[in-house]
Amino acid sequence: xxxxxxxxxxxxxxxxxSIFFIFRYMPGRDRDSLGASGLDRMxxxxxxxLPQKCPSGHFAFRIRSGAANIVGPKICFEDQIIxxxxxxxxxxxxxxxxxxxxxxxxxxxxxxxxxxxxxxxFLKTIQPGNLLLVASFDDATEKLTGEIRDIFAExxxxxxxxxxxxxxxxxxxxxxxxHSRPFEKNTNVFKTWPRVVEVGGCLPRYGGMHSSIxxxxxPTTPI
Numbered sequence: 261x262x263x264x265x266x267x268x269x270x271x272x273x274x275x276x277x278s279i280f281f282i283f284r285y286m287p288g289r290d291r292d293s294l295g296a297s298g299l300d301r302m303x304x305x306x307x308x309x310l311p312q313k314c315p316s317g318h319f320a321f322r323i324r325s326g327a328a329n330i331v332g333p334k335i336c337f338e339d340q341i342i343x344x345x346x347x348x349x350x351x352x353x354x355x356x357x358x359x360x361x362x363x364x365x366x367x368x369x370x371x372x373x374x375x376x377x378x379x380x381x382f383l384k385t386i387q388p389g390n391l392l393l394v395a396s397f398d399d400a401t402e403k404l405t406g407e408i409r410d411i412f413a414e415x416x417x418x419x420x421x422x423x424x425x426x427x428x429x430x431x432x433x434x435x436x437x438x439h440s441r442p443f444e445k446n447t448n449v450f451k452t453w454p455r456v457v458e459v460g461g462c463l464p465r466y467g468g469m470h471s472s473i474x475x476x477x478x479p480t481t482p483i
Contacts, residue, residue: 307339314462319364319391322460323443324428325396325428326350328453329406333395333430336460338364343371343395352398354379359467360432361389376403383411386438396429416442428454 306313307320314320322336332345335357343350344355344429351371358368365392370382388393401423404412412420416433423429423446433442443459 265318275356278471289429304384308336308460310460310462317465318462319359319465320348320433320460320462321393322458323393323395323430323432324458325395325430325456326352326355327456329398332457333393333397335393337366340409342366342393350395350397353396353403354400355397356382357393358386359381360392361391363465371397376405376408379403380405380411383408385407387414390435391463391466392431392433392435394429394431396427399426401427401430419444419446424448424478428457430457430459432459432461434463434466 271327276420282447284424308322310320310322319338320336323332326333329352332350333355334344334354335342337357337359341347343355349369353371355371356369357366358370359366362429368376368382404423409420409423412431415431415435417431419429419431427446429444429446431442431444435443443461443463445457445459447457448454
């Protein structure tokens with residue numbers, strides 16, 4: 261029986277090693293075919309590192325504010341990083357991405373560092389159904405005149421009127437759509453340099469705004 265015992269032990273060893281090899285080295289898609297759940301596949305394939313896929317007729321997005329005056333904000337839309345420090349297209353102040361709304365066409369990226377004239381002129385060009393993604397970096401309030409705050413409030417922001425010096429603020433929502441529920445967060449926990457805030461989820465395409473906005477919780481996976 262010692263020989264039989266050795267054979268059984270060898271078989272178990274080879275089986276264990278095969279399982280380890282499959283789950284350690286095979287690509288994720290191949291692992292899925294070996295029995296990963298549908299939920300796991302959905303998490304792997306969700307855009308912008310959201311915890312699950314957006315429903316049909318919705319756009320995936322995720323926005324992260326800047327950190328102090330060192331790390332710039334990051335804006336992801338439909339799994340594409342549109343603005344970030346590594347793309348060198350963000351700046352201190354207010355960072356905005358304007359999208360068509362009916363399609364995923366990007367219309368404009370803007371960061372406002374000095375003055376508010378350009379920001380005001382830009383906000384007045386926004387059309388109903390356009391999608392607006394906003395992230396602060398360092399201090400955004402210097403650019404926010406009373407008129408600009410009023411426009412953001414009309415776009416659905418509930419924090420803009422109370423935004424203070426060096427508050428971190430992120431906002432996403434469709435313009436000019438009644439009963440829409442924008443995504444928004446702000447914080448100033450440290451009173452001087454607030455911690456990063458971020459939001460993410462699914463925004464409906466323009467033309468399908470009657471459907472409720474599906475909100476996703478932000479996962480810990482970095483974008």
